[in-house]
Amino acid sequence: MTTDAGAPWLVAGLGNPGPEYAANRHNVGFMVADLLAERMGARFKRHGKAHAQVVEGRIGPPGPANRRVILAKPMSFMNVSGGPVTALREFYKVPVGNVVAVHDELDIDYGMLRLKSGGGDNGHNGLKSITRSLGSDYHRVRFGIGRPPGRMPVADFVLKDFSSAERKELDYFVDRAADAVEALVIEGLERAQSAYNS
Secondary structure (H helix, E strand, O other): OOOOOOOOEEEEOOOOOOOOHHHHHHHHHHHHHHHHHHOOOOOEEEEOOOOOOEEEEOOOOOOOOEEEEEEEEEOOOHHHHHHHHHHHHHHHHHHHHHHEEEEEOOOOOOEEEEEOOOOOOOHHHHHHHHHHOOOOEEEEEEEEOOOOOOOOHHHHOOEEOOOHHHHHHHHHHHHHHHHHHHHHHHHHHHHHHHHHHH
């Protein structure tokens, strides 16, 4: 998938708005977006045209590898993330191939990462919504949260906070996921996959 090197990127961290969801497994996309904003030295602000909070900035060293990036946290709920992502993509004129969704992934062990472009939604409601709006040709940074224990329903598991054992390593894994997003934007999918697909 080739896109104009000068075109902006849209990195959407997926989650649910509101303090009661902030530490949930389902909100790890927000956590990665917050860290990327911190690295840019910027704060999220409400966007005038989309139901989202955004940060505009640049990722990468000075020179040709430097990329314009819009970080976004949709302020709709997870299962209607597609509306804000599409509105931002149109507003900033971002090619679909420069859209990145950062999200939790049940089928990958906790803390592991998989970067990919295109494919199915694997039952993830945020991805389902984005795919309905954009088609499937966008990038995904999949952050493993593992499967629920025993017979716990998936919905309960993703809407629970990370366990105390998981929280000991969470900062490290979020940091690594933010590195992976930066590598994807600066170096391209294949190089980022070889470095971060665990």
